[in-house]
Amino acid sequence: MMNDTLNVAGIIVSPHHYIDGQRVVSDETFDLFSPIDQRLLGQVAEGLAEHVDAAITAAARAYPAWSALSAAERKVYLDRFADEIGKRADAFCILESNDAGVLLSRMKHGVVPRAMLNITWFAEHALTLQDHAIDTEQAHHMVRHDPAGVVAIITPWNSPLMLATWKLGPALAAGNTVVVKPPEWAPLTSSLLGDCAHAAGLPPGVLNIVQGSGTKTGARLVSDPRLARISFTGSVPTAKWIAQTAGANLIPCSFELGGKSPFIVLADADIDNAAATGALMYRNAGQVCLAGTRFLVHALVRDRFIAAMRNYVEKLNIGDPRDEATEVGPIIHPRQVERVQSFVDRAIAGGAELLWGGAGHPFGAQYYQPTMLANVRQDSEIVQNEVFGPVLTLQTFHSDDEVIAMANGTDYGLGGVCYGETEHATHIAQQVRTGFIWVNSFGIRDLAAPFGGIKRSGVGREGGEWSFEFFCDVKDVIVPKKPFRASFSHR
Structure with a gap:
């Protein structure tokens, strides 16, 4: 029987899903082992069809109110969210080191500070997404960045916390609600993000986390027609399958894939x-x-x-x-x-x-x-x-x-x-x-700069305005400068 909590090197973390602001158990579980010494860390909830449906339903229900907030109002929530990550910095470091094998030193000095910045930077940048005016001889054009809707975020095991927040920051700041499917081999820091969201007071349904395998949980998630966007980082074969599945529902996808x-x-x-x-x-x-x-x-x-x-x-x-x-x-x-x-x-x-x-x-x-x-x-x-x-x-x-x-x-x-x-x-x-x-360098990154690949290495770009271009619906509101009269010519 699955425990209500896991104790990983003294850090208490939930093995359950986080859906609609609360923890949700599952009748099915999977074993999680540490790559350090192959010891069993515990059993984690497997996302079934009912959990995926509940998460998407909760996100869809939360979307109208969350998207109606101003960017400044959402920023208040997201800044608190980042603060809660900071309060649990040691816990994030220990968890990811134990369940993903990431260097503790890298977590302390790189990943956790970057995870916080991923949230606060995009929350701040969203304030600049005001109506962009284009003035022509005939009309005033007001170009808007409207939130797209319910977003699915699927992250890999090599850097779970950084990549989850890298996508969550712009998705939430833009006004979307989110369902995260963390990596099966390293889900614990994503689970802890649910605690951070809860403590920060994010409204129920704004952030949902459903754990499980790609073949079960992931497949159910990306095939749901209620999604507005799918953001995936992982392998080329999986991306091809997601693209085919999402294509049936015309759901736009962003892929950051392999490198050589x-x-x-x-x-x-x-x-x-x-x-x-x-x-x-x-x-x-x-x-x-x-x-x-x-x-x-x-x-x-x-x-x-x-x-x-x-x-x-x-x-x-x-x-x-x-x-x-x-x-x-x-x-x-x-x-x-x-x-x-x-x-x-x-x-x-x-x-x-x-x-x-x-x-x-x-x-x-x-x-x-x-x-x-x-x-x-x-x-x-x-x-x-x-x-x-x-x-x-x-x-x-x-x-x-x-x-x-x-x-x-x-x-x-x-x-x-x-x-x-x-x-x-x-x-x-x-x-x-x-x-x-x-x-003559390596690893220099800036959140304002574009990140992504070409050919089999990906589709789309993340970072700065490019993230918002993906997570938003761009709309042109056109107001004529002179009174407009419809006319028809007849031959």
Whole structure:
């Protein structure tokens, strides 16, 4: 029998759904295990058809009153919501470290502050969504951003709290009501968001959280015609299925999907700096969609770069993510460990050269050595498909035209990194087909800037005005400058 609460390292969290302002139990549950040591954290409620229906019904019922509030009135609620996240900062850090394996240090210094900002920044930015005037000779146009309705938000397991709030901020600030389906393998911080919403006084039904698997809960959610928007971060196959299902109801979707991003090292690059940044690609055990995983290194500096990066990789501290000295933690699930190993085994069998790593790490069953594979073909599986683990590839090039072709030579186009003399690197970066690319840097983000990919890496953009363009219905109210008289011409 499922307990009313779970105790995870001293943090009390509900395993139940959060629907219409209250906790809702389920007759079906699923087991939740920690990637740190495979211990059972407890049983979590599985979302059945009745729970999905109740959540969407509650959101639809709450929508008229929530959407009728001004942006300033909604901001009061959302600022309180962010404050409640801040009050539970330690709890969020401990929960996500235990159920997702995210580094405790990253949670403290990066994720939780960013989660709060995701709420407050979009609440503030929504104040600027006043009527935008377009004045023409014939009429005054007032362009409005009206809330769309009930929004479904589906988040992945590699950064559950950050990505949930990244979508929740603009969706709620715009005046929508929301149903969140958190990741099955890491649902606990999303559950805690329900407590924050309740404590902040968000009206019942404005935020609903239904836990469960994608095949059960997620499928029921995205097939409901009452939804106005679906925002999903995850895998390409799942996005394709969601698109087909939502298409039957003409529901707009936003997808942030996988990456196979190039990390370009030009001959005129600062090799040591590029190598130090390269080692960052192993953070979160390589479970980062925007990481540069395909290293494209000029042949003239190949050996120097490999030696420099090996030096940084050998110093990485691999271990328990709850230890703030740890730099690389566990892979989320045994199935993901098997997937990573199978990619590596097939690559080596196909002729790839193993520079380092290539196997599990002695710290534990779900820990994997940072790995680099060289001498890989452009058309090989390991180059063309996302591994989503601490596995990188290295190829060499001899000219700018060659590296641009290699960088653009996959079906993905999320991010990228380019190291070299600034003008040269910028020139190369501008020709890489991707949603964003860092020049001589990595990870610089701003909530006002667009984020998203092209090709198989996604549809649409998130951030700033782009988030509101998706979560709103844009409407033009047209008022003529002169009295309008209808007239008909007859032949």
